[in-house]
Amino acid sequence: MKNLLLFAFAILTFFPLHAFSDEPITNGEDLIRQMNSRYADSWYKHLTFKQNMFRYKNDSLVRNEIWLVAYSAPSKLHIRYNDFSSGRGWLVVNDTLYSFNHSKLIGKRPRLHELVILGYDVYAADPAVIIPKIKAIGFDFSQVEIVEIKGKEYYQVGDYNEMCFFVGKDDLLFFGVRRVDENGVKETFYHKYKEFYGKQVATEVQYYENGQMYLYEKYFDIRLPSCMPADFFTPKLFNETRW
Numbered sequence: 001m002k003n004l005l006l007f008a009f010a011i012l013t014f015f016p017l018h019a020f021s022d023e024p025i026t027n028g029e030d031l032i033r034q035m036n037s038r039y040a041d042s043w044y045k046h047l048t049f050k051q052n053m054f055r056y057k058n059d060s061l062v063r064n065e066i067w068l069v070a071y072s073a074p075s076k077l078h079i080r081y082n083d084f085s086s087g088r089g090w091l092v093v094n095d096t097l098y099s100f101n102h103s104k105l106i107g108k109r110p111r112l113h114e115l116v117i118l119g120y121d122v123y124a125a126d127p128a129v130i131i132p133k134i135k136a137i138g139f140d141f142s143q144v145e146i147v148e149i150k151g152k153e154y155y156q157v158g159d160y161n162e163m164c165f166f167v168g169k170d171d172l173l174f175f176g177v178r179r180v181d182e183n184g185v186k187e188t189f190y191h192k193y194k195e196f197y198g199k200q201v202a203t204e205v206q207y208y209e210n211g212q213m214y215l216y217e218k219y220f221d222i223r224l225p226s227c228m229p230a231d232f233f234t235p236k237l238f239n240e241t242r243w
Contacts, residue, residue, distance in 0.1 A: 028141025028157045032134065033127045035172045043123040044199050046228040047071040048243055054216040069219075070243055073124035075133075076233040077116055084242055092116065093233040095133070103239045112137050118165055119174045119190060119202065138163055149175075173200060184210040196222055 025031050048070045055063040067089075068080040077092040087103035097111035114137050122130050135141060139158040146169060147156045154175055158164030166175040176189035186209050190202040201222055207215035231237045 025144060025155060027144055028134070028139065029127075029131055031144065031155055031157060031167060031172075032122055032131050035122050035167060035174075036125075036127050036130075038172045039123040039200070042199055044201075044224045045073045045124055046225045047120070047201070047222070048225065048228075049201075049219045049222040052218045052220065054218075056212075056214050056216070059212065067217075068243075070228065070232055071116070071120060072228045072233065074121040074129065075113065075116055077113065078232050078241065087239065089238070091233055091235055091238065093235070098235045098238070100238055105235060105238070108235075114165070114177055115188060115205075118177065122174065139165060174202075196224055199224060 023030070023034075025034065048068075051067045051069055053063075053065055053067055054061055065082055067082075068084070070078040075092060075095060079089045079091075080086065081088040088101050090100060091098040092111060092113050095110060095112050097107075097109055097113075098105060099107035112133055114134070117130060117133050117137075121133075131141075140163075141157065143159055143164075144155060144157050146153055147166070148154075149166070153169040154166040155169055156164050156166055160178065161180055163177075163179050165177045167173065168175055171193075173193055174190055176187060178185065178187045180186075186207070188208070189206050191204040191206060193200045193202050195201075201219075201224075203219045203222070205217040205219075206213055207217075228243075232241050232243065
């Protein structure tokens with residue numbers, strides 16, 4: 001009996017209690033909390049990568065370019081088109097989007113970036129901060145069901161005929177979003193999660209409009225720095241930023 005108790009204690013010590021805390025998910029809040037609980041100890045706070053961006057029209061490739069991307073939790077994103085000398089790109093910081101062209105700020109507007117929040121922030125930041133943001137975007141947290149897509153089960157949160165997002169039922173990894181409006185259906189899906197230093201990173205993103213893919217992003221040169229300067233996300237330092 002003593003040996004059994006010692007074995008049980010060792011198991012609980014090796015596997016944190018929150019690893020066994022998954023409970024039935026009945027609303028969006030439950031799901032967000034479980035996503036965070038599953039990965040909070042192993043997710044990254046900072047990420048840089050290059051993305052090969054392919055833009056399509058009527059199934060034909062019309063443009064291909066490389067973008068440089070830096071992310072820092074929560075909700076900080078810096079994107080450069082082609083290279084640092086192009087003077088083109090944008091920042092997301094403090095839920096605001098800053099657009100740059102010819103090395104000058106050309107636009108600024110509020111932006112809750114749902115892909116950044118659901119694909120990255122949800123695992124790295126306090127759910128108490130993230131949940132209100134997701135609700136503010138417009139997802140109905142009271143609607144949750146399990147659906148099957150290409151043989152895999154996902155949680156679907158929201159109204160499929162208006163706006164919803166999908167999360168893997170077993171791995172709790174963000175899969176995609178769907179929006180329906182007067183112009184039709186837009187969907188975005190994250191694919192090919194790979195481990196980098198034991199951390200999960202989606203390496204491909206596909207964008208669809210009315211069932212046709214119009215944008216495909218493939219990530220490479222993926223790095224997970226231990227820290228990232230705040231200057232990377234300071235609009236007035238956009239032109240000086242390098243990583």
